[in-house]
Every structure is written in structure tokens, then in C-alpha cells.
Amino acid sequence: MEFSASETQTMLRETAERLVRDRYGFEERKKIIASDDGYSPALWREFASLGLLGVEVPEDFDGSGGGFDDIAVVLEALGQGLVVEPYLSTVVLGAGLVAAAGTPEQKRDVLPRVAGGELQLALAHGEPQSRYALNHVETTARKDGGYYVIDGRKAVVLGADSAGLLIVSARTSGKTQDAAGISLFLVERQAAGVGVRAHPNVDDRRAAEISLEGVRVSQDALLGPLDGALPLIEAAFDRGAAALCCEAVGAMSALNALTLDYLKTRNQFGRPIGKFQVLQHRMADMVMAEQQARSMLYLAIENAGEANAAARRQAISAAKVQINKSALVVGRGAVQLHGGIAMTMEYIAGHYFRRLTAIEKMMGDTDYHLSRFSEG
Structure with a gap:
């Protein structure tokens, strides 16, 4: 399995991360959530102009013709920024199904409009x-x-x-x-x-x-x-689960960085709380959990498009179980190390934990994927 990013993936990651960093601050995110649309149409158009909506769309239909490993780096960046735009539903699930099962006429009608930001699915x-x-x-x-x-x-x-x-x-x-x-x-x-x-x-x-x-x-x-659509639906949900794994690892990475910075700057008893050994050990557990999740993420990415349904199910379920468990370690640890401030709506740490909690339930929770993995 190849772990190094290609030139295209590096460019996509940098583009997505820059967009999130420059345009998706916490205060801006709160305004977007409170809006009537619940997402930013202007930002969605910017996603399209930067080519982020057509990563997997075939070149014949105005896309880039990439694979899931290309879109994975975008999803991780969106997880880091807690982006609420309907990327999973439109790009991964919707456009993925049309590309996989659509007639030439359906593809010509739908996919260019998705890539151009004109249509959501x-x-x-x-x-x-x-x-x-x-x-x-x-x-x-x-x-x-x-x-x-x-x-x-x-x-x-x-x-x-x-x-x-x-x-x-x-x-x-x-x-x-x-x-x-x-x-x-x-x-x-x-x-x-x-x-x-x-x-x-x-x-x-x-x-x-x-x-x-x-x-x-x-x-x-x-x-x-x-x-005969069930195999298509199963493949789409496995891709969706892999996409959620990407977002979860991105969210864990951002939450760990946020927590580490807090430990370095929050003073108690005359020194930063990060100097206390017990908190250092807890932070180390969180970093290890993130790394375990990332190692399993590569397995999910590698198998998201696997034609062998049984092999795909095994790999995706194994990854989702570990990433769900790691998310719990990171989320709970971040809340406890931050203290009361992490429980407020005015601070972003709690929002990361809520997203990680939701991801655990989406596309199959831990118990579901454990059971599916055991069935082979």
C-alpha cells in the first residue's frame, strides 16, 4: 500500500486546507449554521471553482477523473475544519452512484452540474x-x-x-x-x-x-x-463509511492540536498545566489513538472502491471500528483536559466531539461493524 501523497493529492490537500483555514473560522461557521440554508452557497461555488467537487467525476463530464484516494485528502481537510457543506451527500454518495450506475444520458445531465456547483444530490x-x-x-x-x-x-x-x-x-x-x-x-x-x-x-x-x-x-x-440496486447501495455506503473515516481522522488531528495548544497556554498553580505528568500521559494516549486511526484509514482508502464486496466489507468495517474507538479516546480526552470550557457552545472543542460522536453512528456504528466483520 502506498502511503506517500502524489503531486495531485498534495495540491488538493493544500487547496482544501487553505480554503478551510482562510474562509472557515469558528465564528464564520456559526453564522453559516444559523443561516436559512444551513450551509454557504458562496463557499460551495468556491469549492466548484477550485475543482473540489469534481475530483472523482470523469474527465468526459467536466471532472478531474481522480480516485477515492484523491478525494480522501479533501475529506480529511473538511474534517479538520468541521465543514458543514453537503460534500458527503452530493460528491461521495450522490455523484458516486450516478458515475457507477448512470446511463450516458444521466451522467451528461448530472455530473457536469455537480462538478460545477450547480446541483446538489x-x-x-x-x-x-x-x-x-x-x-x-x-x-x-x-x-x-x-x-x-x-x-x-x-x-x-x-x-x-x-x-x-x-x-x-x-x-x-x-x-x-x-x-x-x-x-x-x-x-x-x-x-x-x-x-x-x-x-x-x-x-x-x-x-x-x-x-x-x-x-x-x-x-x-x-x-x-x-x-438489482442493492449491490450498488452497499458499495455506496461502504464508500460513505470510508469518507466518514477520513473526516474523523481530520477532526481528531485538529482536536489534538487544539488540546495540546491549550495545555501549553493554560496556567494553573503558577505554570502551564501541560507540565503535569498525568496530563502529559493523557495527551500521549490521544496522540496514539489518532495514529492508530490513521493507520486504519489507509486500509479504508485502499479498499473503498474494491470490486470484491466481501473484501471491501471486511476492510471498511475493520477501519470504522478502530476509528470509532480512537475518536472516543480523543473526544473524551479533549473534553476532560479542557475542563468546563469544552462543554460550552462558544468553544470549538465540544463541536469536534459532537461531530465525532455523530460519525460513530453514521453508516453503521461500532457494534454493527464488529458484527459485520465477524460474519466475514
Whole structure:
């Protein structure tokens, strides 16, 4: 496995880190979260102008034609800055699915607009009763002449309130828990019968509950094979889990740096608290946890696009388990070493911990991935 960054990856990392450093201070972030959009449209356009939205988009569709290892360095920088823009939902999950399963016409319509910052996507797959079971789909799509009519509900859909286009999973045959019979459809968020109720998550990002009542879409809206979308969904969620691992390591890195600086500057009993050996030991544990997480991150990046589903599942689950555990060590340690200030909304340390806590639950929590890894 290659650990050194390529010239392209170094450029992408420096670009993303500079953007976060110059444009995403804590006070600016609070204003963005409090805005009606919940993200910065101006910053999103800047992402596009710098080429950060088209990293994995093929060159034929106005992208850079890179791989997941290229986008990983951007995701880590976004994690360092606690960026709330819908990068995961649009670029990793949405555009990734269209690139993997779309027809040439669908790719020509969607991917250039994503790369150009004109269109955001959201994957509407999870349902109120599904938890982490990707085969649990109650939403239905029935054939009606030259159309499909979709009915159902989707839960905690990341980035749905700002997305112009939804990728909706629906059952076109079989029973609720069947692996076969699931299909994907491209649905305009403003289409008749689509209801979106947005809400903030604990980590300040937006999600939404979606209702679909008699939503009519043409046959051209079918994304990928009829009745055979589950492998595509599983691959997309594994890529999403790997992306979250990248963000988590970035957040841990930033939180450790913040905590170390605090230990050096916070004085108690006439000297910096970082002089106390017990606190040094705790800080050392946090740094070790970050390094353990980073070593497993390379495994996740290497296998995010693995065609062998079983090998991909094993690698992603192993990485997610270790990174979840490391995040807990770093998050708890940072809060305890900072003391009461880390519990306030006015200081960024607690926001890092909230993001790391949310990541642990997303795309499968620790128990889920332990179980999946043991199943082989």
C-alpha cells in the first residue's frame, strides 16, 4: 500500500486546507449554521471553482477523473475544519452512484452540474424502521404505463433540504427484507408528491424526513438495473463509511492540536498545566489513538472502491471500528483536559466531539461493524 501523497493529492490537500483555514473560522461557521440554508452557497461555488467537487467525476463530464484516494485528502481537510457543506451527500454518495450506475444520458445531465456547483444530490435510502439494514426497503415503485409511481417514507436523509435531485431507493418487487427487488430512481426534490421536512442533526449538519406520495417519474429516471440496486447501495455506503473515516481522522488531528495548544497556554498553580505528568500521559494516549486511526484509514482508502464486496466489507468495517474507538479516546480526552470550557457552545472543542460522536453512528456504528466483520 502506498502511503506517500502524489503531486495531485498534495495540491488538493493544500487547496482544501487553505480554503478551510482562510474562509472557515469558528465564528464564520456559526453564522453559516444559523443561516436559512444551513450551509454557504458562496463557499460551495468556491469549492466548484477550485475543482473540489469534481475530483472523482470523469474527465468526459467536466471532472478531474481522480480516485477515492484523491478525494480522501479533501475529506480529511473538511474534517479538520468541521465543514458543514453537503460534500458527503452530493460528491461521495450522490455523484458516486450516478458515475457507477448512470446511463450516458444521466451522467451528461448530472455530473457536469455537480462538478460545477450547480446541483446538489441526496441519497434517500434509510427508512424509519430500517436502521442499518440496507435491504430493508418498504417504499414502493409500481409501473404505470411509461412511468413509475413511488410511495413511501425516507428518514434522516443527509443534505436533502438543499439537494435539487434525490436518489430514491424503492421496492419494485419482492418483500420488505428481500435482497432482490430494490431499484434506484432519480427524483426531482420539487416534484409533485415529494415532502421534505428538514431538521438539524447533533453535529450541526442538516438532514430531512422525506415523504413520497404518488410521485410519478419516467422510465428514464431508473438509475442502474431494475430490481438489482442493492449491490450498488452497499458499495455506496461502504464508500460513505470510508469518507466518514477520513473526516474523523481530520477532526481528531485538529482536536489534538487544539488540546495540546491549550495545555501549553493554560496556567494553573503558577505554570502551564501541560507540565503535569498525568496530563502529559493523557495527551500521549490521544496522540496514539489518532495514529492508530490513521493507520486504519489507509486500509479504508485502499479498499473503498474494491470490486470484491466481501473484501471491501471486511476492510471498511475493520477501519470504522478502530476509528470509532480512537475518536472516543480523543473526544473524551479533549473534553476532560479542557475542563468546563469544552462543554460550552462558544468553544470549538465540544463541536469536534459532537461531530465525532455523530460519525460513530453514521453508516453503521461500532457494534454493527464488529458484527459485520465477524460474519466475514
